[in-house]
Amino acid sequence: MRLCRSGIVRRPILREDSLDIPKYALDILVCPVCKTKVELLADESGLKCVSCRRVYPIRDEIPVMLPEEATIAEENRSK
Numbered sequence: 001m002r003l004c005r006s007g008i009v010r011r012p013i014l015r016e017d018s019l020d021i022p023k024y025a026l027d028i029l030v031c032p033v034c035k036t037k038v039e040l041l042a043d044e045s046g047l048k049c050v051s052c053r054r055v056y057p058i059r060d061e062i063p064v065m066l067p068e069e070a071t072i073a074e075e076n077r078s079k
């Protein structure tokens with residue numbers, strides 16, 4: 001029998017102390033529309049789906065993972 005513990009990876013602490021969303025929470029949060037993982041915005045104002053570009057707002061440090069609350073990010077700087 002072998003126990004796989006490769007899932008535990010130490011990562012450098014970024015600046016996540018300012019927001020009450022731990023890294024593991026981001027790993028399990030997915031876009032409810034396309035089930036793709038979301039990423040924290042640089043200004044920590046929301047969570048953005050990497051696939052459909054919906055941005056879910058963070059209110060009182062709680063991500064609102066509702067499609068009707070999401071906005072679509074404009075990617076004008078793709079080029």
Ligand SMILES: [Zn+2]
Pocket residue numbers: 031032033034035036049050051052053054
């Ligand atoms: Zn999505």
